[in-house]
Amino acid sequence: MVEALRCLPGVGPKSAQRMAYHLLQHDRHGAKRLAAALSGALEVLHHCSRCNNFTEQEICERCLSSRRDPSQLCVIEMPVDLNSMELTHAYNGLYYVLMGRLSPLDGVGPRELAFERLLQRAGDGLVKEVILATNYTNEGEATAHYLSEMLRARGIRVSRIARGVPVGGELEFTDAATVAQALIERRDY
Amino acid sequence: MSAKQRVDAQPAFLLHSRPYSETSLVLDVFSRDYGRVALLARGARRPRSALRGVLIGFQGLELGWFGGGEVKTLARAEWQGGQPLLAGRGLLLGYYLNELLVRLLPREDGHPLLFDAYASALAALAGGAGDAPELRRFEQILLREIGYGLSLAHDAEGAAVDGQLRYRYLVERGPIPVRGDEGMPSLSGKTLLDMAADDYRDPCTQAESKGLMRQLLAHYLNGKPLQSRRVFMELQEF
Numbered sequence: 001m002v003e004a005l006r007c008l009p010g011v012g013p014k015s016a017q018r019m020a021y022h023l024l025q026h027d028r029h030g031a032k033r034l035a036a037a038l039s040g041a042l043e044v045l046h047h048c049s050r051c052n053n054f055t056e057q058e059i060c061e062r063c064l065s066s067r068r069d070p071s072q073l074c075v076i077e078m079p080v081d082l083n084s085m086e087l088t089h090a091y092n093g094l095y096y097v098l099m100g101r102l103s104p105l106d107g108v109g110p111r112e113l114a115f116e117r118l119l120q121r122a123g124d125g126l127v128k129e130v131i132l133a134t135n136y137t138n139e140g141e142a143t144a145h146y147l148s149e150m151l152r153a154r155g156i157r158v159s160r161i162a163r164g165v166p167v168g169g170e171l172e173f174t175d176a177a178t179v180a181q182a183l184i185e186r187r188d189y
Numbered sequence: 190m191s192a193k194q195r196v197d198a199q200p201a202f203l204l205h206s207r208p209y210s211e212t213s214l215v216l217d218v219f220s221r222d223y224g225r226v227a228l229l230a231r232g233a234r235r236p237r238s239a240l241r242g243v244l245i246g247f248q249g250l251e252l253g254w255f256g257g258g259e260v261k262t263l264a265r266a267e268w269q270g271g272q273p274l275l276a277g278r279g280l281l282l283g284y285y286l287n288e289l290l291v292r293l294l295p296r297e298d299g300h301p302l303l304f305d306a307y308a309s310a311l312a313a314l315a316g317g318a319g320d321a322p323e324l325r326r327f328e329q330i331l332l333r334e335i336g337y338g339l340s341l342a343h344d345a346e347g348a349a350v351d352g353q354l355r356y357r358y359l360v361e362r363g364p365i366p367v368r369g370d371e372g373m374p375s376l377s378g379k380t381l382l383d384m385a386a387d388d389y390r391d392p393c394t395q396a397e398s399k400g401l402m403r404q405l406l407a408h409y410l411n412g413k414p415l416q417s418r419r420v421f422m423e424l425q426e427f
Contacts, residue, residue, distance in 0.1 A: 009208070010210055010211040012210070102420065102424075104281065104284040104285075104288070104416055104417035104420040104421070105205050105284055105287060105288055105291065105416060105417060106416070107416040107419070107420070108420075109416075109419065109420035109423045109424065110420070110423050110424055110426075110427060111423060115427060119427070137245075138245065138246045138247065138274075138275065138280055138283075141274070141276065141280060142277075142280040142281060142284075145276060145277040145278075145280065146424050146427075150427045175239070175241075175242030175243060175268065176242075176268050176270055177242045177243065177245060177248065177268050177270060178242050180270050181274065184273060
């Protein structure tokens with residue numbers, strides 16, 4: 001059991017042991033619920049055939065919603081990024097979740113990320129613009145670059161979320177790398 | 190090699206990092222005087238960590254650390270900058286350089302010459318200008334620094350390389366002249382001389398030197414393929 005708990009991120013041998021003893025000694029009911037929730041989730045949750053996010057249905061509710069604009073497709077790395085995008089209330093299009101990013105040193109390439117599926121999704125005829133919202137890390141940038149080339153080659157308009165000084169941010173407290181990039185990518189005003 | 194260290198303001202590049210415990214990172218950095226060092230960056234993954242905008246690959250950093258074990262503790266990190274971020278194809282080539290260093294360079298062995306070659310290769314990749322010469326130069330210096338220097342001006346028997354002849358390069362011995370067509374891959378003496386003179390203007394030299402370096406690197410990597418190269422090749426297929 002300790003060994004099994006260690007598969008969780010951030011759980012070392014000590015915490016795994018503490019969790020195991022807690023569940024067995026003080027919270028057997030909680031342990032049962034946890035076990036049921038885990039196996040239940042594994043059984044019913046799978047990837048949405050359109051946006052690749054986790055869902056219980058074949059196609060998730062968001063992808064089926066008629067209030068969403070099917071001409072915009074926003075590509076993000078992880079399901080948590082979807083929450084950040086939704087919090088903006090500034091986007092009403094659809095999503096595609098890559099479930100990762102290109103990471104050459106870790107052996108994560110286009111096969112592992114199933115780029116082919118995204119290209120198919122974006123080529124459904126309804127999508128007019130793909131918005132690349134992968135992270136502004138080197139890996140996220142590499143991912144965005146190659147996706148943009150592949151999508152453009154298929155005649156799809158591609159855009160990338162902007163980066164720069166945060167809203168309400170003061171230059172004095174912004175890190176130098178961000179200010180430098182904001183300066184390089186400055187635009188007419 | 191793991192004596193107690195206290196290092197400050199050391200020029201370095203971040204090669205790779207992986208998550209460690211809830212909020213930290215273990216960094217693989219390439220520093221100018223101490224070579225590859227493993228550093229624990231405490232709290233670097235916290236949402237408001239000041240390290241977030243600093244610990245970026247392919248950007249000049251100035252790091253301070255302390256500790257005695259195999260993994261030291263990062264004390265201070267400052268972004269040096271002055272160089273645009275790598276983009277597109279340059280990023281993938283940058284990963285290739287990083288993977289070569291991670292795979293071939295032993296830990297805690299200073300190589301200032303190689304460090305400078307790495308920095309100037311990155312600058313060339315960021316500039317987007319012809320990157321082939323910079324990559325070949327870097328590969329050559331890397332092999333020389335880890336003790337596998339190439340013999341380019343003289344063949345395995347010690348005779349001067351002749352620009353008119355064709356050669357076969359034997360790992361750890363050097364080039365030997367090929368007489369007639371032996372059906373083995375070979376390269377021209379001119380390529381070897383060009384490489385010795387650091388002159389990569391000739392397209393034939395570029396192609397043949399690339400092949401030679403790939404053959405030699407594959408040998409020193411024990412035949413285990415480079416992940417960054419595989420990813421790069423796969424990306425070309427789309």
